[in-house]
Amino acid sequence: MKEEIFISGRNLPHIDPHLELWHWPISLYLFLGGLAAGILFFAALVVLFRKEDKYIGAVKYATIIAPIAIGVGLLALLYDLSHVWYAWRLYVTIRLESPMSWGAWTLMVIMPISILWTLSYFKEYFPKWNWDFGLISYFDWVIDFLIYHRRILAWILVPATILLGIYTGILLSAFNARPLWNNPILGPLFLTSGLSTGAAAIILLSKSHAERRMFSMIDLVLIGTELFLITHMLMGMLAGSQVQHEASLLLLGGEFTVSFWVFVIILGLAFPAILEIFELVGFKVPAIIPALLVLLGGVMLRFIMVEAGQLTRYLY
């Protein structure tokens, strides 16, 4: 019988008996970051392809969520920091080896741009305001400026949002101490998931049938990619080193199996995909259902990966 025990009474909070330091603030932030990335990515693409008149939801309605999501995500992160009054330290240096540093700076870029983007549509949100009066007339000038330069914003957004979407996964995969996270698939997986949730948000807030149809098709492709990536990740881990093999078993028979398969795979991916196929084939399916399920799947994927990953380790 093997024993491996601490005999000096070690019992560090959040670390013993197993690591559980990161909880809902991190999972929430990863989800909201991916969501905002997805929304802004599609918005930027639509503008660059000059289809903004056709896909109004993507550029005008869904993008309102982006700065709110980023803002809430940032608040969640700040809440999680234990030495929060020093948070400004993030912005006096850039550390190329630290995915978290990339994330801090990428957010620093995307947040103002997403606000500017939203600002550029202000006149369309509130057409009844008197835009020629007093202070508001200055605003008017700014908004026109933004509208004129929207393409530039879009060009910046495309790489930035891809970075934001993929960095949420790379952040976790860079921790080689957590075998469940330490694989190269996590970055692309989180990016795809982020884009998928972005598309779902657009579907939810869209007012045009054509737009919903388009983004359902895009979402379907993204879901397929996600399923492929998840399979690839699990197969790779099963065939990997012992710690990776054991880590993957958490999702394949261990504690998180049921929640993973029910909430992420079935309800979050497979079922919405089937509904979207039905819809494309011609059956009447309220588009809101698959969209909400995809969002749920995105949230649950992040939560499960963050919680389960901390259970996996190299020693003992």
Place this chain on the structure above:
Amino acid sequence: MRTNRRQFIKISALGAGGLAAVTSTTSLGGSFLGIFDSADPGRDIDFKRTATYCEVCFWKCAAWTNVDKEGNIVKIIGNDDDPHCNGRLCPRGTGGVGMYNDSDRLKTPLIRVKGENGAEDTFREASWKEALDLIASKMKGIKEKYGAESFALLKHGSSGAHFEHLFKAYGSDTIGEPAYAQCRGPREQGFGATFGSWVGSPEPTDIRDTKCLVLIGSHIGENMHNTQVQELAEAIDKNVTIITVDPRLSTVASKSQHWLPIKPATDIALMLAWMHVIIYDELYDDKYIKKYTYGFDELKQHVKNYTPEWAYGITTIEPTVIRETARKMADAAPAVIIHPGRHVVWYGDDTQRERAMAILNGLLGSWGKRGGFYLKEKVKIPKYPQPAYPHPKWGWEEVSEDFPLAQMGLTNEIIRSSIPEENTKHKVKAWFVSGTNLPKSIPDTKNLEKALDSIEFLAVCDTMPMDVTGYADVVLPECTYLERYDKLRSATNREPSIALRAPAVKPKYNSKPSWWMAKKLGERLGLEAYFDYNDYSEVIDWQLRKLGSSLKEMKRLGVKKFDRTSGPLYIADGEDYEFATNTGKVELYSTELADLGFDPMPKYTAHPEPEQGFYRLIYGRAPMHTFSRTSNNPNLSELRDENKLWVNPKVAKLWSLKNDQKIYLKNQDGVVTTFPIKVRITERIRWDSIYMVHGFGNANKKLSRSYGKGASDTEMITNVMIDPIMGGTGMRGNFVTFIIDLKSVES
């Protein structure tokens, strides 16, 4: 545990009045184990160092107490010049800061108040004058009514020494310490009968230079006696042969070339077989045997039939292993040590078992030899001027007279003499307890409580609200060793040395040093002449000047070494050396024991074994604790705050036990532990035994960190096997079974 007169006071808060004020040091709700300021750790230059020697165990390592500018004790570091520690303290010494910082410390004198109308007794805070007046009046009263002899002192440690002086001046020699009859007594008498010399403290084992170390149950490593462990490590470096005989895989057993997983209670059989091999295979040094030993032929005849094959059937140790290990011992002779052990009161025939160990050492010629046992020496500290002590009509010798070789007071006999029903010749009527936690050190709790119920008065002096304080009429709060002067340390060693204990900080709360308590009591009893000084530092300075030093010098040095005057460290080859025995030689056949009517050579007696469903209770030490003395220490309870029950996986499967499952223990006499204990399923223990560390399961709620944590093995020790030779209380004949259903006990 309700008794009529001496109810155990269980409440967690005091009766009336608040707590005494805190001292100038910053106390902060116990959140930091060192000083409060969490900024950069201080540099050693900024600390003030004061010389002291440790009191966490009896090894008395000399150390430097480091105090910062704000007056906080930051850390305690060993004195490099001290042969007891060589500059490195053990975890308990390093954790000594916790003794000072423990907010559960006794803060003010307490006096018992009887509960009215059936309510529970409580303690009330009292002034020193009140408490000391009360004790002095009781001492006078007992002296008038029964004679001073009837007031007994049960003690241990440095504080005990001050009260011993007081009691002897008062006219009582009824003094005992559990360390004798509950711990090392048999080895002192067993080795004393063989070599004419006690083993003593620290043990004069030359582990540093040995070639073969044999441990019979001794668990050095979990037993953290500083230089024993240091020298063990040196021996491991040199690849010395270590042979450990233990039913459990102790830490040192795991580092031994030979671990003999012996069946418990059969050690004498193994040693007789070893003697047989050494004698009949002629592995001994003939010249040595002829020159220095007595009784070889008798021994040869005695062990004729004790072959390894015979021992195999009893001990389960294979004959080839017995022969191989005997050979290894003989090859290493005389640089071989059959270690006498420390706590050796096991089965009631312990003096004979120690005799067997001594005989083996005698056969191999290790006494007084390099790598065996060196000839120890200590500095004689001059006696401070005082009148001669009065001669009491009777004392510990008379109380212990049923046991002819008892050469120190037998606590169990003093306790028995306190119970009127026992009808002893001498009667004890009151106790003063200092530095020992009786409910944990004395087996057969029911008997102890009977005695506590019978005595007219109990005063306890301690630093912490240990379980024993719950029974007291008066509790005196002692300050820790870091806050006081005490006698100069002079212990036996290779080189004689003395060490100074000086206070690093003022006593915290309203605690006082025991020398002061003894002096104040003495003054109230008209014994001023025995305390002819104002501060104990005067005594120390006087003694140091007589030794050619001074208090000033010792404060600077901490430790001072002296040249040996008793002769060389070892007996030279062929030197004419006389042992302090009847025959002047190493007595393989003990004339002393023969004269008293005991077996002159050890015999093997089978001891009772557990019935089915019961397991033999084995207990021992943890290296970071000194039993209940440290179980509440904040620094040390962090390392281990409870004991766990070691259970073999086969037994665990039988009972469907899981790791960390809490169970109660019930012994062969139906006694159940007060608190449950968690199970540790481990391969390190035999399937017929279970093991736990001694000193946990504290019942006093005032011990906030250790109350109720783990179980007390002492509660399970109700079958006491008395050693007829010196009165030791054998404790390993107790068997326990498990109670899995916690509710059945707790309802």
Place this chain on the structure above:
Amino acid sequence: MRYAMAIDTKKCVGCSDCVVACQTENNVPEGFCRDWVTESVSGTYPQVEIELRSERCNHCEDAPCVRCCPTGASQIVDGGIVIVEHDECIGCGACIESCPYDARYVHPEGYVDKCTFCLHRVTEGLQPACVSVCPTKCMYFGDIDDPNSEISNMLKTRKQKTLAPEAGTNPHIFYLV
């Protein structure tokens, strides 16, 4: 200059003196520890073996905690010692997630803390507190770039192992087995 530690598991008795000494030397808050002792038992009675190890931050050469720190608070100073600048730490916990040895903890004051190889003692020519106090003298500390140092000699002559070498961090604590 690369500082490292070698610990002789054959001599360690698991007394945890290293833990207490570190606590008093470095004012470690109650409930936390910068080093700890692990016991590893294998076999079946009576063929049983145990290994005792005093563990702490391994001051890895390829420290993942330094790599992933977004503010640079986790850094490697002269001698290869990994420290945390308290005033630069934001408490994000990335370093804790990235340590394969679970050697770090969040200090009650908000920053992340761990063993510092007693840098404040090493710069004065002393050894870390745990090494200085160990009663079995089973801990060796020194410069492994110096071929004549005691630790270099121990590593040349004794069988040794590191913890979780497959994690790829190149730790500087060697266990002599």
